Amino acid sequence: MTPKLKKALCAKAHTLKPVVITGQAGVSEAVLAEIDNALNHHELIKIRLRDDDREERKRLSMEVCERLNAELLQILGQIVTLYRKNPEKTQVVSKPVRRVPRKKPERRAAPSGRTGY
Template sequence: MAAGLTLSNKQKQHLKSLAHKLKPVVLLGGNGLTEGVMAEIDLALNHHELIKVRVPEDDRELREQIYTTIVAHTQAYRVQVVGKVLTLYKPGPEGKIQLPRS
């Protein structure tokens, strides 16, 4: 999946509605974005396809950099950010989540 690919608004809305009931599965701790945290995010994405990651960083610019790094590393789609929670989508081999046609 190339970073240039995007989701249509309809697809994003569908993913947002699915993500609404989800709790963050990965929480960045005091050590920030470590290799272990990135591995955990990759694992969760491969297993669930749609996940939330909580980034408890108060500095907005730094938080944005963390989001960008996570998206670049995982090659996942950035669905939305609400507060300090990033919602990511990455289609898995089994295709658990069916996206509506754009």
């Protein structure tokens, strides 16, 4: 995955909410099936891993990616962002939209006789 694509996907995922939330049981077969279903439907998803240990969350997210053939985009706290391209769907990320800088409003002079204080 190219850095530009990864950056664009992370930007697109910024507004997403977690689709799958794991419980105390961690990542079970049922949770993996649900993540797989979500990846087939959305391509780009967030999941919430309910685990206090950072290394355990990293291990679980890597395991999910390996078993489901998905790309790990980022881990922020308990939120993991995953991407798996679905060839049957259109592209998640199209050409980036260039933002046009806003013009700053012109400052108007204070009316005569008023100082503003």
